[in-house]
Amino acid sequence: MIKFFLMVNKQGQTRLSKYYEHVEISKRTLLETEVIKSCLSRSNEQCSFIEFKDFKLIYRQYAALFIVVGVNDTENEMAIYEFIHNFVEVLDEYFSRVSELDIMFNLDKVHIILDEMVLNGCIVETNRARILAPLLILDKMSES
């Protein structure tokens, strides 16, 4: 099960965080700093899976942004790794060449996309068209 999903930039600022297992708000910042510290200290040649406390971190770097997913040991690491990429591709399609600013200014939409894909810590939908369908309808409604 996925415990949390984070998008953090290189300076340590959290751009998006979603927790699937309840963590106290005060503890969240601490957790995020520790996580980003361990990810930043890795070089290119090291593998993308880190063992952290009692779960595993799977991270992927896209330009200045790190996407980190914390899982427990029931999940296949490679699958999650690809899932991160899938998520980025969905964002890419919706925002047409997504950047960090896009995420900052459209946080609610990013949340909606993430909610469509992951529910209760399980990957539920990976089909790009199906994920974006409700969002596109929403956009159409607000335009008209």
Place this chain on the structure above:
Amino acid sequence: MEAVNLLSSNRYTEKQIGYLFISVLVNSNSELIRLINNAIKNDLASRNPTFMGLALHCIANVGSREMAEAFAGEIPKILVAGDTMDSVKQSAALCLLRLYRTSPDLVPMGDWTSRVVHLLNDQHLGVVTAATSLITTLAQKNPEEFKTSVSLAVSRLSRIVTSASTDLQDYTYYFVPAPWLSVKLLRLLQCYPPPEDPAVRGRLTECLETILNKAQEPPKSKKVQHSNAKNAVLFEAISLIIHHDSEPSLLVRACGQLGQFLQHRETNLRYLALESMCALAGSEFSHDAVKTHIDTVINALKTERDVSVRQRAVDLLYAMCDRSNAQQIVAEMLSYLETADYSIREEIVLKVAILAEKYAVDYTWYVDTILNLIRIAGDYVSEEVWYRVIQIVINRDDVQGYAAKTVFEALQAPACHENLVKVGGYILGEFGNLIAGDPRSSPLIQFHLLHSKFHLCSVPTRALLLSTYIKFVNLFPEVKTTIQDVLRSDSQLKNADVELQQRAVEYLRLSTVASTDILATVLEEMPPFPERESSILAKLKKKKGPNTVTDLEEAKRERSADVNGGPEPAPASAASTPSPSADLLGLGAAPPAPAGPPPSSGGLLVDVFSDSPSAVAPLAPGSEDNFARFVCKNNGVLFENQLLQIGLKSEFRQNLGRMFIFYGNKTSTQFLNFTPTLICSDDLQMNLSLQTKPVDPTVDGGAQVQQVVNIECVSDFTEAPVLNIQFRYGGTFQNVSVKLPITLNKFFQPTEMASQDFFQRWKQLSNPQQEVQNIFKAKHPMDTEITKAKIIGFGSALLEEVDPNPANFVGAGIIHTRTTQIGCLLRLEPNLQAQMYRLTLRTSKETVSQRLCELLSVFLHLCCVSSFPCCK
């Protein structure tokens, strides 16, 4: 609050935002929760799929207990109803999963379980994915209910895997069909053992083979995502193959595939390959295949830049170690230890210690390895490790001389670790005489070597060294004066630490006062240690967590047919190795002759306990006499021997009784695994009900523990229960049995009655079976008062003026049982000339008469005057 208001609006956008807010930020704030629940309920009932979807999302992500209570009944219905939209079904499935995880008791297993399994066949792959996640978790708790899902999952999986790339259009990710769904289905299959149905099994094997084949084919796309997705499915398939552990061909193929990955460019793949291989190494079919890759792994260990990959390589080396490559692997691990991260050093130390011990053919190699270990990573060598090496050196004669020599040489290094001083001190103290012949290691030199390190050490080490010095006094009289000077010096005798001071004073005195014989006895060599489970293994298990190590160890235990056979599955004793000085000066416990080899041949450490602990010892001698004494006595000592004293205190009321059994440890050593059990034969169990509370299994020296036994007399009984006590004292096993004096007369209550009543009843019980008579010789002088006292002590009421003959004794009473009450009448007629008694007992039940007569006769016959305290 605003967010909750938004929830109740009708516009989708506002609702969306409201739910989003709540799912991100909610906690168990009670006011809001109720309002939120209400809003959700409305949405669920609204039948509008979008609203329902939102509501379900919220429940799934938040899922608190109150929500579970509110919605647990409805959601399964939504899930399996035919008319719900697919997206709603998806959400409902995962919602249910969440509620099940938080409160499994509130989600009842109804008839919807079979329909959930059917969801696996749905067209919409999103629904299938959600359903698979749900079933995986549910199946772990109730595997029986979801067994049918296995065949469905297999068929679905094969359809996906063999599909052409155009079939599953939207779900094909870089030319890999539905990778996440495949992974999930494979995980679901891991919950179950391999399918018994041959058709299903054949399909599954085909499927797995296809996946393995695809990995070999040239990639359809250059992109890394394609290969990543493909590999994700591949790794999951390999986990399934390992889990099933039934098809050797698949296992070997998987192993080959992983071997290829070990040298792949991408670090991720290398990491995952090492991890999967660790699991493979445990399986018997592929163990040999895994071993062929040992060179690659060792290379990885040396050259990998990533510390987590190196860690996996170490784990894999540990897993694939066996007799053939043990020396190589241990050497590699030792060299890695020199450069390893501090955080993982302790674990590696423990692993090296375990491997070295397990696969040591030649124990000199073992001693070398451990000493090297201490040299390289002394700080991380925990106590268990060096206790173990000392245990082994003491138990094995052939390696003692070598150990002494090696330790001596190691100590000569300019900077040596404190643990090395400890080990060195102990071994030289025991076996220094073996190398004393060589002029380079004469006793004086040995002493100076150790003493030079004395001031650098901490208090426990110094204490150990002091013990070594006194052992030297015994072994080498020529250094006695030197050592006495050291002990006499103020820094010892007036040392701030109490332990050191005490030792110095006592040893000094011992060396001056005791003659050589006494000294030799006191300071005799340590006897061989009894075999226990390696506490090192227990420590490793604790460190790593139960998953990793136990699986490997258990798999290996089944595989290896060593005489040594790996650690016994007995409970670990946490560092209860006797400390060197305690046993040494324990003059009470006589040390057995140490020179002989360990008890059984075949060389390796063998369990000293060959008798099975469950056999009950025969009754201890003298227990019959004690038993008889207790017929009318309720308090006293039931049994005593050199080690144990058992005392009793009991009280009875009508048909119930309570007995306190006191177990006293007469020695100064602890009793371990102390288990008293009450044994009743089957008939007895029906008639007498005994309840006890368990007793603490460790009894300290000189301590007394108490056990309470609650007794109820169901019906009359003749036998007595047996109390069997088993415990471990020192290294030996003790088994004691005594009869527990619970007899029928304990439930005897005296009743007063007048003469006519007595004779009336006497005539009523005129049936020959109801009467039992016994004539016996009086053993002791027939004193009236004493006899009267005895009858009262027996439990009966003594009736005066009833019998026409004043010399006769007449008594009456009632035996209380749970079911009935039995009246008893007795008459004792003494014959002073013949010094004989005639005892007549009449009761309404034959067996009771019999038993009471027996008891009373024994009692009257046996008890001598002085030992009978007339109290009940």
